[in-house]
Amino acid sequence: MxxxxxxxxxxxxxxxxxxxxxxxxxxxxxxxxxxxxxxxxxxxxxxxxxxxxxNPQVIKAVQQQAADYMHIMVYGEMIERPQVEYARRIAELLPGDIDCVYFVNSGAEAVEVALKLAKRYTGRTELISMRRAYHGSTHGAMSMMGAPEGEEWKSEFRPLLPDTRAIRFNSFDDLQYITSRTAGVLCEVVQGEAGVRLPDPEWLRALRARCTEVGAMLIFDEIQTGMGRTGAMFAATKYGVTPDIVCLAKAFGGGMPLGGVAANRTVLDHFTNNPCLGHITTFGGHPVCCAAGLAALNYLVDNxxxxxxxxxxxxxxxxxxxxxxxxxxxxxxxxxxxxxxxxxxxxxxxxxxxxxxxxxxxxxxxxxxxxxxxxxxxxxxxxxxxxxxxxxxxxxxx
Ligand SMILES: Cc1ncc(COP(=O)(O)O)c(C=O)c1O
CATH class of the missing domain: 3.90.1150.10 (Aspartate Aminotransferase, domain 1)
Known part of the structure; x- marks a missing residue:
């Protein structure tokens, strides 16, 4: 009491x-x-x-890593084995030419990074999401809560990001709004907080084709669907569509706070120069969290x-x-x-x-x-x- x-x-x-x-x-x-x-x-x-x-394997990995070392230096300066091994394993499992992971702290931060990356890579500003989407509670992620349904949650926090638009999940007609102005299209493969809404696989393929046609980055939010939840390690592989960028969090940390943005090295390299430090984070990719995530992934695979x-x-x-x-x-x-x-x-x-x-x-x-x-x-x-x-x-x- x-x-x-x-x-x-x-x-x-x-x-x-x-x-x-x-x-x-x-x-x-x-x-x-x-x-x-x-x-x-x-x-x-x-x-x-x-x-x-x-999970005993995760507990063991956390205890071992905590005893070896915890935080040393901000993200990306040091070579930390749990980060490197986890990034390599995730790259092996993700589809297409995705071969590189940028680690962050949470789902919302992963979404922020993906949005920035799409703008930086394409040099464009427009960001498109789906109606009834949920991508997190920070300003950028909240801006991508699809209108008009998301309005209830976000109206009191305006102004949010400019140049955003929400289209209807599974609508072939709405793909026309993705144009050569669009930097990125953010989409949950299965919409979670909309009440588990499944994608039409043909629409997902058409979405991929439209993004390719106009040069927009297709960003899959696999924060809720990743790490086996939908019956495949990633929903992208289940539905057979390869995005340019994948956002990961939740089960990705094996119970510890961890997020990640995965893409091809040439895309993620846009955070390295002009300017450098395109996104920085103190705790992103914390070695204990990476050790936990890696142990959880190994547990899923081994069993x-x-x-x-x-x-x-x-x-x-x-x-x-x-x-x-x-x-x-x-x-x-x-x-x-x-x-x-x-x-x-x-x-x-x-x-x-x-x-x-x-x-x-x-x-x-x-x-x-x-x-x-x-x-x-x-x-x-x-x-x-x-x-x-x-x-x-x-x-x-x-
Ligand atoms: C699909 C999706 N994206 C992003 C998020 C935000 O993740 P976090 O709460 O770690 O910021 C969530 C959280 O529920 C989610 O379900």
């Missing part, structure tokens, strides 16, 4: 009604309160904890975790969609939006979930659907048990 009071008094709040569940420890697909109450974690820190809480993601997502979909209260499920791998049709049901359900030990959430632009995005390591038996609980909760909706 005292901690709760101090939390509300001394820790900056962003929500008028925080969940207020105290965490004592976390393991695998669960976290626990100090009283020992167990919660199924269906949020996974918003697609962060892909390798499960308390073939990504191969089972589609099967696990389908298990959730098959079980939960049977319930009459469920109108629709939108899904890519283990990223699911369960559509209930009304926010009244949704808010009721969140209270029931909290009582029975499930952590879920809704989406920034969609408060009629709840999220299922557990650690990718969740077992089939845990999925069955979790679906039983979800069913019980749905039965209680009035």
């Amino acid at each position: 005292i901690l709760r009071k101090q939390f509300l008094q001394h820790v900056g709040q962003t929500s008028p009604s925080p969940m207020l569940v105290e965490v004592a420890r976390a393991e695998g697909s669960f976290f626990y309160t100090p009283e020992g109450k167990r919660y199924f974690d269906l949020v996974a820190g918003v697609s962060v904890s892909n390798v499960g809480h308390g 073939n975790v990504v191969d089972s993601v589609e099967m696990k997502g389908a298990m959730f979909e098959e079980r939960v969609s049977r319930h009459p209260r469920v109108q629709e499920i939108r899904r890519s791998g283990l990223l699911l939006a369960v559509e209930l049709g009304t926010s009244e049901y949704l808010y009721q359900l969140m209270d029931i979930f909290k009582e029975i030990g499930i952590m879920s959430d809704w989406f920034l632009y969609c408060d009629t659907a709840f999220r299922i995005s557990p650690p990718l390591t969740i077992s089939p038996a845990e999925i069955e048990e979790c679906c039983d609980l979800i069913e019980q909760a749905l039965n209680r909706l009035k």
Whole structure:
């Protein structure tokens, strides 16, 4: 009780009604309160904890790296093995000629870097995003929250970046707005906070073709979809479209704060000269975070975790969609939006979930659907048990 009071008094709040569940420890697909109450974690820190809480390989890598060295010097001056090895592994896995990673601290910073890079590389100023997009909360990233839906979140923070425009995700017609004035087009491959909206693969290909035609940089935001979430290591490879720039964060740090911008060396070189120091960051690519991210990636690969993601997502979909209260499920791998049709049901359900030990959430632009995005390591038996609980909760909706 005292901690709760101090939390509300001394820790900056962003929500008028925080969940207020105290965490004592976390393991695998669960976290626990100090009283020992167990919660199924269906949020996974918003697609962060892909390798499960308390992953022993990640813990070992963090402990080892913390003991060897932590922060030495601002980004890019020193040769730090965890950074180099992680960049090399990511370059191997990303499609096309992407062979270089610029490390930052977070998703929003990765987006800032990508936008600056597109402007710097093309010498143009216009930046295009999708309606109902979410790319982060800093000024530049917020400018790319698609209009008009994003207006609710950004209007009080204007003026934002000039020369931005939002087009409709999956609209072939709107591709005409991408022109020789456009520096970059920023796009989530699967729209997360819009409530899990899947791309039309043909539209993604047309988007790629249009960007190539007019010389605009295609930037994929894989911050939520990367590191196996959609059933492939990256959604770009799942949908077979190669961007010029990829933004990474969330699961990229294996549970530690880390972001990255990946592109071809010749593109990223534009931060090196005229002027040099095109983007600088003190902590970006922190060796402990890179060691954690690399250990998490190795865990995914060594244990073939990504191969089972589609099967696990389908298990959730098959079980939960049977319930009459469920109108629709939108899904890519283990990223699911369960559509209930009304926010009244949704808010009721969140209270029931909290009582029975499930952590879920809704989406920034969609408060009629709840999220299922557990650690990718969740077992089939845990999925069955979790679906039983979800069913019980749905039965209680009035
Ligand atoms: C698709 C996408 N891009 C960017 C971000 C911002 O990342 P961060 O919160 O690390 O700044 C998020 C966060 O939810 C996201 O889902």
